[in-house]
Amino acid sequence: MAPFLDTVKSFADVPITDAGVDTAAFLDASTGVLGLFDILGSTAFAPVTSDIKGNISKVRARYEATPAQSATLEELVKNEQGEKKRTATEGLMWLLRGLAFTCAALLTAQADNKVELSTAFTRGYEQTLKKFHGILVKGIFTVAMKACPYRKDFYAKLAADPTGGPPAPESKVSEELDKWLAALDLIVKRMEAFYEKNGYNKGF
Template structure:
C-alpha cells in the first residue's frame, strides 16, 4: 500500500464541472480526510472526526435516497429545498466548515515549516470554526489543539508506507499534499459561495 495520501481518494480527483461538484467522489475524499485525524494519534480529535463523519452520513443518506437528483452537491442542495427539514443541506454546510478548518490548518503547516502543528491548528480554528461554536465546544477544541502531535512525527506518519515499503520523500509528500489541499480549498470556496449566493445557509 502506498503512503496515506495515495491510499485515499484525493480532492484533486473529484470531478468539478459547470454542473457542480461530483457528490460520490466528494464524499469518498471526505472519508479520506477523516482518516487523516487517525495519524494525529490523539483521542482529543475524536470529537472532530465524529462531527465530520456524522455530516458525511447526512449527505450520503440524501444522495442514496435521491441519486438522480443529487449527482452534484449543488443539485443535492437544490433538490432538498422543497423538504420541510433540510438535513443534508445543513450537514453539508457543517461538513464544509470542518473541511475548511482542516485544510487551512495543514496549509498553515505547509507554509510555516518552523511551527508546530498546535500553532497551525489553533490559528485555523480561530479563522474558521470558532465563531460558530459556543463556550463548551470552544473548550473541547482548545484541548484538541493542544493535543496535536509534534510536526515531525505527523509528517513521518503521513509519508510512511503501512505495508513496509520505503517512505515517500519529503518533496513528493509536499507536492501531493499541496495538490490535495489546493483542490480541497477550491471546492470549499466554491460551495461556500454557492451557499451564500443562494441563501442555502439561512435557517440553521
Template sequence: MAPYLETVKSFADVPITDAGVDTLAFLEAAQGVVGLFDLLGSAAFTPVQNDLKGNIAKVRARYDAAPEQSSTLELLVVNEKGEKKRTATEGLMWLLRGLSFTCKALQAAQANPTEELSAAFSKSYEATLKKFHNFVVKGIFSTSTRSLHLDPAGGPPVPADKLNEELNRWLTALDNIVKRLEDFYEKGGHNKGF
C-alpha cells in the same frame, strides 16, 4: 503521509462540471480526511472526526434516497430546498466548515514547517469554526489542541518534495471546492436557518 494520500480519493480528482461538484467523489475524498486524522495520532481529533463522519452520513443518506436529484452537491442542496427539514443541506454546510478547518490548518503547517502542528490547528480553528461554536465547545477544542502531536504510522520515510507536492495538490483542490460551495450557499441563501 504521501502513501496514505495515494490510497484515498484526492480532492484534485473530484469531477466538477457546470452542474456542480460530483457528490459521490466528493464524499469519497471527504472520507479520506477522516482517515487522515488517524495518522495524526491524537485524541484531540476525535470530535472533528465524529463530526465529519456524521455529516458525510447525512449527505450520503440524501444521495441514496434521491441519486438522480443529488448527483452533484449543488443539485442535492437545490432539490432539498423546499423541504421542512434540510438535513443534507445542513450536514453539507457543516462538512464544508470542518473541511475548511482542516485545509487551512494543513496549509499553515505546509507554509511554516517549523511551527507546532497544534498552533496551525489552533489558528485555523480561530479563523474557521470558532464563530459557529458555543463557549463549551470552544473550551473543549482549546484544551485538546494543546496536547496535539504528530505520531507517524511508521513505514519508510517519504521524500519531502513528493509529500509536499501531493499534499499541496490535495489541499489546493479541497480549498477550491470549499470556496466554490461556500459561495453557492451564500448566493443561494442555502445557509439560512442554520
C-alpha cells in the same frame, strides 16, 4: 501499499463541471479526511471526527435516496429546498466547515515548515469554526489543539509505508499534500459562495 495520501481519494480527483461538484467523488474524498485525523492520533479530536463522519452520512443518505437529483453537491442542495428539515443541506454546510478548518490548518503548516501543528490547527480554528461555536465547544477544541502531535511525527506518518518499505521522500509528500489542499480549498470556497449567494445557510 503506498503512503497515506496514495491510499485515499484526493480532492484533486473530484470532478467539477458546469453542473457542480461531483457528489459521490466528494464524499469519498471527505472520508479520507477521517484517516488524516487518525494519523493525528489524539482522542481529543474524537468530537471533530465524529462530526465529520456524521455529516458525511447525512449527505450520503440523501444522495443514495435521490441519486438522479443529487449527482452534484449543488443539485443535491437545490433539490432539498422546500422540505421541512433539509438534513443534507445542513449536514453538508457543517461538513464544509469541518473541511475548511482542516484545510486552513494544514495550509498554515505547509506554508512554514517551522510551525508546529498545535499552532497551525489553532490558527485554522480561529479562521474557520471558532465563530460558530459556543464556550463549551471552544473549550473542547482548545484541548484538541494542545494534543496535536509534533510536526515531524505527523509528517513521518504521512510518509511511512505501512508494508515496511522505505518512506516516501519528503518532497513527494509535500507535493501531494499541496495538490490535495489546493483542490479542497477550491471546493470549499466554491460551495461556501453557493450557500451564501442562495441563502441556503439560513435557518440552521
